[in-house]
Amino acid sequence: MRLYLAGPDVFLPRAAEIGARKRAICAQHGIEGLFPLDVELEAEGAAEPIYRGNLALMESADGGVFNLTPFRGASADVGTAFELGFLAARGKLIFGYTSDPSPYRERVHAQFGPLVPGREAWRDRNGHAVENFGLPDNLMIAVSIAEASFGIHAIAEEGPDALAALRAFESCVAQIAARVVRRHSQERAHV
Amino acid sequence: MRLYLAGPDVFLPRAAEIGARKRAICAQHGIEGLFPLDVELEAEGAAEPIYRGNLALMESADGGVFNLTPFRGASADVGTAFELGFLAARGKLIFGYTSDPSPYRERVHAQFGPLVPGREAWRDRNGHAVENFGLPDNLMIAVSIAEASFGIHAIAEEGPDALAALRAFESCVAQIAARVVRRHSQERAHV
Numbered sequence A, B: 001m002r003l004y005l006a007g008p009d010v011f012l013p014r015a016a017e018i019g020a021r022k023r024a025i026c027a028q029h030g031i032e033g034l035f036p037l038d039v040e041l042e043a044e045g046a047a048e049p050i051y052r053g054n055l056a057l058m059e060s061a062d063g064g065v066f067n068l069t070p071f072r073g074a075s076a077d078v079g080t081a082f083e084l085g086f087l088a089a090r091g092k093l094i095f096g097y098t099s100d101p102s103p104y105r106e107r108v109h110a111q112f113g114p115l116v117p118g119r120e121a122w123r124d125r126n127g128h129a130v131e132n133f134g135l136p137d138n139l140m141i142a143v144s145i146a147e148a149s150f151g152i153h154a155i156a157e158e159g160p161d162a163l164a165a166l167r168a169f170e171s172c173v174a175q176i177a178a179r180v181v182r183r184h185s186q187e188r189a190h191v
Helices: A015-028 A047-059 A078-089 A104-112 A139-148 A164-190 B014-026 B047-059 B078-091 B104-110 B140-150 B166-189
Strands: A001-007 A032-034 A062-068 A093-097 A152-154 B001-007 B031-036 B063-069 B091-096 B152-154
Touching: A001 A078, A001 B091, A015 A032, A015 A104, A015 A164, A015 B047, A032 B063, A047 A139, A047 B140, A062 A078, A078 A093, A078 B001, A078 B014, A093 A139, A093 A164, A139 A152, A139 B047, A139 B078, A152 B063, A164 B063, B001 B014, B001 B078, B014 B031, B014 B166, B047 B078, B063 B078, B063 B166, B078 B140, B091 B140, B140 B152, B152 B166
Parallel strands: A001 A032, A001 A062, A062 A093, A093 A152, B001 B031, B001 B063, B063 B091, B091 B152
Antiparallel strands: none
16 A cells, blocks of 8 residues: 655655654555655745656555644645645545644644634634634644544644654554555455 | 736734725726635634635635735734635736745744854754745745736835734735736736
């Protein structure tokens, strides 16, 4: 099984090393992990080839494992969210994990200050409603994963590599191997 | 032509009014605007029906017009990004607009403090690389729109409804009407 390893990991100082570790964890469980293109973040005209390369990598995969750890705000990285929607629309397997186990509402509170009770919803300091479903992120993210697989896998992690969420990733991949890979191989054997 | 009106508008205090205005602007240009479900943000068990309702609305549309104004961070709303990836994967029309014309890198600087030059990229205070392509957001968001249509339409707007980006929306819809709707109608007439 080939799984695309989506996430903001590419923005970490040791991105290549993190990618290699995640691919190795996948390999230990009989999964081929596909890490997004090594990103050249400055080169002129590089954005389009990276975009097309990532789409091609996703098309070639059986699904994706999404690092949904919050990035520069209260939510997951938007590039990762785009890719989650892309693979969901293609009907491929989608799995998610994070190193931040707090519900979305608590995270907004922590980042933007106290929430104000409104008529239909709690609101942040800008008057914007805050989803209050007890979910780990915006419902499109959280529900897509919950309906397609077994919910966003969360294990708390601190430190400079917290964004990589390696512990949650390893646990998520082990669960995929135990619950999905075997079934997937059997189905392929019968084709 | 039926277009899904994606964006964080649903979180504004006057969401229903904003939605009605956007649908009216669409109607003036011969477009049927589909506003996401009126969101009940507290009701228990409401997340799944909202998710499925939004997917059904997207499936029924010819494409989407995406409000990519930054929401609770340096980037677009993640639910909106998910929907953008979803419609891109379905091969439908995608258009984008924002009330924040600043490049992504400047916005990260404004929100998180000075950036530090690194070996391959500028980095924020957490050491995370900052994309520096001169694009308005993460490349998956910006390039998908640029390749599919005519780039993210940006017109600066301030005040409590800046998140709705009504001026950029109106201008974007006018451009869709002038450049896409007529061709779309002609193609349908020939089917």
